[in-house]
Amino acid sequence: MNNWIINNFWIKVLSLILAVITWFYVNEELIREKQMAKQLYESSIVSQIQNPSYEKKPAK
Amino acid sequence: MDNYTTLAKMFTEICILWFAYYGILIFARGTRGVYVLRGIILITALFIITKLLGFEIINWIFTKIFALSVLAFLIIFQQEIRRGLANIGQRRWTIFFLKESEIINEITTACFLLSKRKIGLLIAIERETRLENYIESGVEIDAKVNSELLITIFTPNTPLHDGGIVVSGERIAASGCLFPLTQNPKVSATLGTRHRAALGLSEETDAIVVVVSEETGGVSVAIGGRLTHDLDRESLERVLNNLYRPDKKNSKKI
Numbered sequence: 001m002n003n004w005i006i007n008n009f010w011i012k013v014l015s016l017i018l019a020v021i022t023w024f025y026v027n028e029e030l031i032r033e034k035q036m037a038k039q040l041y042e043s044s045i046v047s048q049i050q051n052p053s054y055e056k057k058p059a060k
Numbered sequence: 061m062d063n064y065t066t067l068a069k070m071f072t073e074i075c076i077l078w079f080a081y082y083g084i085l086i087f088a089r090g091t092r093g094v095y096v097l098r099g100i101i102l103i104t105a106l107f108i109i110t111k112l113l114g115f116e117i118i119n120w121i122f123t124k125i126f127a128l129s130v131l132a133f134l135i136i137f138q139q140e141i142r143r144g145l146a147n148i149g150q151r152r153w154t155i156f157f158l159k160e161s162e163i164i165n166e167i168t169t170a171c172f173l174l175s176k177r178k179i180g181l182l183i184a185i186e187r188e189t190r191l192e193n194y195i196e197s198g199v200e201i202d203a204k205v206n207s208e209l210l211i212t213i214f215t216p217n218t219p220l221h222d223g224g225i226v227v228s229g230e231r232i233a234a235s236g237c238l239f240p241l242t243q244n245p246k247v248s249a250t251l252g253t254r255h256r257a258a259l260g261l262s263e264e265t266d267a268i269v270v271v272v273s274e275e276t277g278g279v280s281v282a283i284g285g286r287l288t289h290d291l292d293r294e295s296l297e298r299v300l301n302n303l304y305r306p307d308k309k310n311s312k313k314i
Contacts, residue, residue, distance in 0.1 A: 008086065008188060008266065015081035018101070021108065022081075023074050 087144055089189045089265070096136055100129070163205045163230055164300045170210035171272055171279050172293050180274035181214045182224035182254050184239065185300075189265040191226050191233070198223055198237030205232055224257065224269075240264060244285070251287075258282040268303050270296070 005012075088097045107122040134141070167183060174181045184191060199220060203209060205227055213220050213235050223236040242259035251259075258269040263285040271280045271287075278290045281299050291299065 008082075011085050011089070012082060015085055016078050018081045019074050019077035022077055023070070025108070 086188050087190055088140070100133075103129075161301070163227070164297060166205045166207045167210070167227070167270060167300065168293055168297050169207040170214075171270060171296065173207070173211055174214055175272050175277040175279050178274060178277040179214055179216060179272070180254055181210070181270070181272035182239070182258060183210070183270045184224055184226050184237070184258075184261055184265075185268040185270070186226060186228040186233075187266045187268065187303075189267065191228065191265060191267060194224075194237045194239060194261070195226050195228070195234040198226070198234035200234050201225075201232045203232045205230060224254075224261075239269075242285070255280065255282075255287060259285060259287055262286070268300065270300075 085097070088094045103122065103125065107119065107126070110118045110122060167185075171181060171183075184194065209232065210225065212218070213225060213232075215221060220235040224239050225235045226233045226237050239257040240260040241253065241256040242263060244259065244263070247256065247259060252273065252275070254271055254274070258271045258280070259282050261267055262269050262282040266284070269282040271282065272278070273280070279292075279296055280287050280289045281291060281296065282288075283303060288299070
């Protein structure tokens with residue numbers, strides 16, 4: 001058990017650090033993407049409410 | 061309850077990433093790719109730092125470099141990726157079924173038979189660090205570890221007796237392999253090339269390297285850049301048992 005921890009200790013530490021950084025970075029990117037999608041969706045709804053003729057153009 | 065699920069997911073995902081990174085680092089450690097990997101880690105660290113500091117121009121350049129580097133990565137690591145994928149399918153899972161004691165017994169028998177006849181021997185036993193580079197430098201054998209075969213290989217005036225053997229898993233991967241010589245200035249000047257090669261390999265990798273001296277017939281083991289001289293059969297078996305099975309409770313360092 002002791003050897004299992006000690007063997008390649010620094011590589012284990014480095015890979016753990018990289019894993020944590022990657023997880024938080026990707027998580028942040030995903031949250032940002034979701035927020036942007038939500039904002040876009042909301043802004044399109046607002047523009048539709050403010051300008052209802054935008055969607056309903058009379059057919060020629 | 062929802063919080064616990066989120067935490068569990070986060071923990072599992074980080075563990076998966078940890079395992080993947082560890083596998084990649086261990087795999088790259090024995091190959092030429094380690095220097096490229098260092099460069100990638102450095103560039104990634106710089107990318108994160110510039111992003112945190114808000115250096116938008118530098119960050120934009122890094123983003124473009126990253127986009128190109130995916131293609132470069134595939135080309136540079138073409139061989140390693142192919143080998144790694146092949147290994148996932150073939151090798152690592154068989155490690156649970158290895159008969160270590162049999163392999164150790166075969167190696168020890170060969171060592172002491174050659175030691176009696178004062179015939180030199182150099183065997184590197186692969187552990188976590190891959191020895192692909194060194195295997196490539198020799199002649200591929202891919203045979204079951206067997207004392208008779210080991211003795212035959214190291215018999216003088218045969219084509220494969222020069223260089224070392226790499227034992228990977230339960231197979232003799234290659235013979236006539238070239239190992240790097242130690243550059244340590246503290247090493248005794250009287251030490252021969254075979255012992256220097258054993259030390260050199262043990263400095264660069266976590267392999268266990270067994271050497272038999274041609275001059276004295278002494279059996280030595282090199283690990284982690286340290287050489288233990290003149291082992292008897294029991295000591296060699298004990299050392300190999302302890303080091304070849306790292307999860308064993310009574311393991312100890314030399």
